[in-house]
Amino acid sequence: MGYENTIFPEGTSFLVTGAAGFIGSNLVETILNLGYEVRGLDNFSTGRRENVEEFLNYENFEFVEGDIRDFEICKNVCEGVDYVLHQAALGSVPRSMKEPLIYEDNNIKGTANMMEAARLAGVKRFVYASSSSVYGNSTKLPKVEGEEGNVLSPYALTKKVNEQYGSLYTQQYSLECIGLRYFNVFGRRQDPDSQYAAVIPKFIKAIRSGQQVEIYGDGEQSRDFTYIENVIEANLKSCIAPKEACGKAFNIAFGERFTVNQMYKLMCELLEVELEPKYLDPRPGDIKHSLASRHNTENYIGYAPSWSFTEGFVEALQWYKEYI
Numbered sequence: 213m214g215y216e217n218t219i220f221p222e223g224t225s226f227l228v229t230g231a232a233g234f235i236g237s238n239l240v241e242t243i244l245n246l247g248y249e250v251r252g253l254d255n256f257s258t259g260r261r262e263n264v265e266e267f268l269n270y271e272n273f274e275f276v277e278g279d280i281r282d283f284e285i286c287k288n289v290c291e292g293v294d295y296v297l298h299q300a301a302l303g304s305v306p307r308s309m310k311e312p313l314i315y316e317d318n319n320i321k322g323t324a325n326m327m328e329a330a331r332l333a334g335v336k337r338f339v340y341a342s343s344s345s346v347y348g349n350s351t352k353l354p355k356v357e358g359e360e361g362n363v364l365s366p367y368a369l370t371k372k373v374n375e376q377y378g379s380l381y382t383q384q385y386s387l388e389c390i391g392l393r394y395f396n397v398f399g400r401r402q403d404p405d406s407q408y409a410a411v412i413p414k415f416i417k418a419i420r421s422g423q424q425v426e427i428y429g430d431g432e433q434s435r436d437f438t439y440i441e442n443v444i445e446a447n448l449k450s451c452i453a454p455k456e457a458c459g460k461a462f463n464i465a466f467g468e469r470f471t472v473n474q475m476y477k478l479m480c481e482l483l484e485v486e487l488e489p490k491y492l493d494p495r496p497g498d499i500k501h502s503l504a505s506r507h508n509t510e511n512y513i514g515y516a517p518s519w520s521f522t523e524g525f526v527e528a529l530q531w532y533k534e535y536i
């Protein structure tokens with residue numbers, strides 16, 4: 213799994229924000245099963261109650277329904293916590309193009325609230341979700357930290373600002389922050405139903421309901437699709453990475469790219485269907501190619517992802533077959 217040797221003292225406690233979401237609920241599940249204490253926070257804006265309901269009978273789990281835009285809540289949930297894994301945010305580049313201001317509130321104000329609350333509570337480390345979208349219009353491949361272009365969406369801007377706060381809080385307030393630039397994460401519990409669903413669950417849902425899959429652009433855009441297990445590894449390793457990693461943000465991906473057409477073809481093969489997709493106009497704010505360098509992530513946090521896209525894809529499809 214890649215995090216077997218990431219061991220914390222007994223009784224270590226984690227706060228996972230965005231606990232009812234895709235990535236947050238997977239972090240909660242793993243950390244509970246490792247035997248540590250977990251507090252989850254979510255306002256269910258895009259998360260689902262059923263993603264946390266299954267954990268409510270764990271003795272080492274506590275769930276708080278609340279909003280990171282409310283500073284009092286942020287202070288309360290940080291009390292007594294060793295590590296914060298901050299995932300709560302509004303995702304979706306296209307939604308942010310339509311509704312930019314709610315991104316300012318949830319992603320920038322919400323994250324600033326969480327960092328300040330973590331500082332006041334004396335949290336040991338604050339690990340937060342950033343995004344590959346911070347590379348913006350840079351066409352360089354692979355993407356290397358420090359070689360960003362101009363951001364292309366309000367969503368990407370919020371993540372860029374979060375990283376600047378992370379750097380500031382580390383330098384000026386001694387709150388050890390590490391940002392994780394996730395690249396197109398996929399896996400169990402990723403929501404297929406939202407209007408802004410990510411591409412993999414959206415395609416699976418369409419295929420399984422007998423609908424034609426819609427691909428934006430010519431489908432030759434490529435992505436470094438990253439399996440959820442690698443993201444879990446990155447979060448846990450970031451908590452105990454050497455101090456030199458703090459104040460920085462790192463790429464979290466497998467380091468291999470597939471076009472949307474290739475991914476769709478493999479999906480059809482694995483689901484044993486033959487369906488021609490429908491091609492639509494490209495979407496504003498989307499980047500053409502994405503591929504991560506793992507160099508800094510390996511050096512600074514010891515990241516060594518064990519799940520390739522194909523291995524993760526096979527496992528994720530098994531889950532979707534059962535639950536969609």
Ligand SMILES: NC(=O)c1ccc[n+]([C@@H]2O[C@H](COP(=O)([O-])OP(=O)(O)OC[C@H]3O[C@@H](n4cnc5c(N)ncnc54)[C@H](O)[C@@H]3O)[C@@H](O)[C@H]2O)c1
Nearest residue numbers: 230232233234235255257258259279280300301341394397
């Ligand atoms: N999934 C990806 O491919 C991907 C890629 C890059 C970055 N990210 C980032 O990773 C994090 C988790 O993403 P995800 O895919 O699990 O999304 P998600 O929508 O499934 O989870 C986000 C969770 O945060 C909660 N939330 C949103 N605003 C909140 C608020 N104001 N207060 C409390 N809770 C709030 C939502 O209800 C949801 O449960 C986000 O920060 C996202 O921007 C995800």
